Amino acid sequence: MNKLKVGVVFGSRSTEHDVSIVTAIASIIKPLQLSGEYEPVPIYIDKSGRWYSDPKLKDISLYSSGQISDFLARQKPIQLSLGGGLKIIKPGLKPKAIKLDVVFPATHGTHGEDGELMGLFELADVPYVGCDMPSSVLAMDKALAKIVTSSQNIPTPEFVWFYAADFAADTQAVVKRVAKLHYPLFVKPVHLGSSIGITKVSQKKDLINAIEVAAHYDNKVIVEEAVANLIEVTVPIIGNDKPVAAYVEQPLLNGDDVFDFDTKYMRGGKGKGSKQTGAQGYSTIPANIDRDLYHRSEQLALDVYAELGCTGIARIDLLIDAKTKSVYFNEVNPLPGSLYAHNWRKAGKSGVQLVSELVELALARHEQNRHKTTVFDTNYLKQY
């Protein structure tokens, strides 16, 4: 039986480069390999944007030991061919071309998850896993996502967004725009995930500093009102036309009501000696909220997924005011770190099942799109 070649693209020029490596190797490549049905082809984009492919790139110790730089120094970057599907070409005396049947993007943040890679795959007409280009662009721009969902009456905290350049040019004008919001506020870079560059601001005097931090990471900044009596929940979803949610999960917040990078990825596990790492050690699944609130959260997440046109996989973050029982949309993560496999496993889907299903969804969407007409005959050129 010929196995489907699945190109797993990870790394890239992003602050979440390292998280992407773990997502790709532990949560995608390994289960794809174990499924027996797919042949994963690792495609690593280094921090300067060069693309590499080699079977050894599937080994996490290459990265954790710091040997990756030496290894890449001995490798030649690959080339891409976009005609008639996506091929990666390994240069050499006799260049070797590998045609990919499906691509599984595993990048987080900029230059990948934000829609750039998806545009490339659309051009190459190759099936790919996860949200398509427009929904990735929307999802990764917190301001755009809020504008679109608000237009469909999906509640979200009051917010203001602006370009970092505008802030640099006229700081007071931006501060004035923010003045309509009620403190405490959250200041965030618009495009970044993993809670990087986020600051909670309780007093006006700290606002400018917080904006400067966010502007350091991104060219666009969003400032939004904090939700009082906060319960933060997140809902992993997969599917195309008929999306399904895993469990509504309640992450542990740090003292500033932020599920930050350190809490998510570094502390890991419940106390000393725990082998668990990442969010799975720092969350409650299912969320410890009443049944009505649980179902409203799940439904709101599914509504956001549909309104933004998400397909394949995404994770919707929500904010709950525990007193008023109001649920607000916060943001979307079109490629959740490690696919949130820990939640799916709890919901009854194994790692192998999850990646297999995601590849199937990618193939189904591609097949569906194939029937769209892309040719329109006219006499337009004849006039010239």
Add this chain to the structure above:
Amino acid sequence: MRQLLSLYSLRFPRIIIYMLQTSEYRAGPYLRWLWRTGDFSRVSKRGSLKLTNYARLLLIGLVVGIFVELAAGVGLIVVGIVDNMAAYWELGISLMIAYPVIMPNLIVLPLEIGRLYIVEPKQKTKISRASAIFASHPGVKIAVAGSYGKTTMKEVLKTVLSEGKTVAATEANHNVAIEHAKFASRLKGDEQILIIEYGEGAPGDVKRFAANTHPTHGVITGLAPAHLNNYKTMAAVAEDIFSIASYLKAKNIYVNGDSDAVKPYLRDSYIVYGSKGVANWRAVNITVSTKGISFKLKRGHTVIDLNSKLIGRHQVGVLSLAAVLAMELGLTDEQIKAGIAKTAPFEHRMQPYELDGALVIDDTYNGNIDGIKAGTQLLSELKANRKIYVTPGLVEQGSQSEAVHKQMGELIAKAKPDIVVLMRNSVTDYILAGLKDGGYHGETRIETDPLGFYNNLSQFVAEGDLVLMQNDWPDNYA
């Protein structure tokens, strides 16, 4: 080509010593494995050479032997060329090419000589001394024999009887004559009960063990096709195992009635135990769960409530026998209840553990068809999101291999697991045929990398799944 290259790889000597070590340095199994192996690069999949002093010595010996043979070959070629004698250099080349064939066979010679002239005479002396110790020991001596379930029976008896008596038992699966001798040498003489496990492997073993250990009671845990490469027939297995009854003149013999194969050998004087109880004690109200089993042992109006952490209905017989034997040996009901409550699964024998929310039952030390029956029955009794059954099949089934594995496939089909995972080997097709005959409609996966599967089991399971893993094949059976 790959097979040929594997003979001349630098790892070849280590692989040979690994094969010897895995075969427990026994010439027969090692040579059978050696002769049927084509590609030596694929031998060491499940384990690797443990460089003990003995293994290191053998490895050095083998490497030196190879060098001597190569040097002899070079010498013969030089002489042949200098003296223009074709036969010499032809022989030299042959020697150099043939070292992967000659040396791995030659290495068993010193081993066998050592065994015959050094090890065995020493062992005979130790066994003879042990026989005297056992004969003069005043305690009750319970011998545990059978094709399977011996270690569990021994451990359950030890746990329960220890509540009221001083008990000593052979360790783990140390169940052959020399291990019995080591056990005897450690006895203080004041033990009230000795429990001795008999690990049969070839005709006459059990008879010899009984003659050496002088048991007062015998437990026969069941009969199943096992070690048929040596015994050839089930009748020969039965004859050897039931020789313990002859030794005890059919008195104090306890036989597992749940084992269909023992039925032709039952005598009126034997006490039969099983999932229905022991003798006139009946086991009723049996509840099986992933946490353990509970039941009542009832005779007339006397009732004893028993709870154990052991898993599976087939353990009711084992626990009932332990309870009844304990009564006969003078333990109180309270002591028996406490002892039974302490019984828990043993390593790799129906041992449950949690894996990312799934329940895995590790029964990889199970190697017989009755164990498969018990396991598949348990699988059908328990509730789960998905039921996953994993096995490579059974080893040493001799000429009955095809029939046994077809029966195994049918038993698995009857338990209706959602997924059956088989490890690709010589019996896989028989199990598949059995699954088909049993009308199995679930998913079947054939794994070519068993170690990869076991090591990454967490990727295959989700919360609420139940995984039953029965038996495991070391490299020498693959």
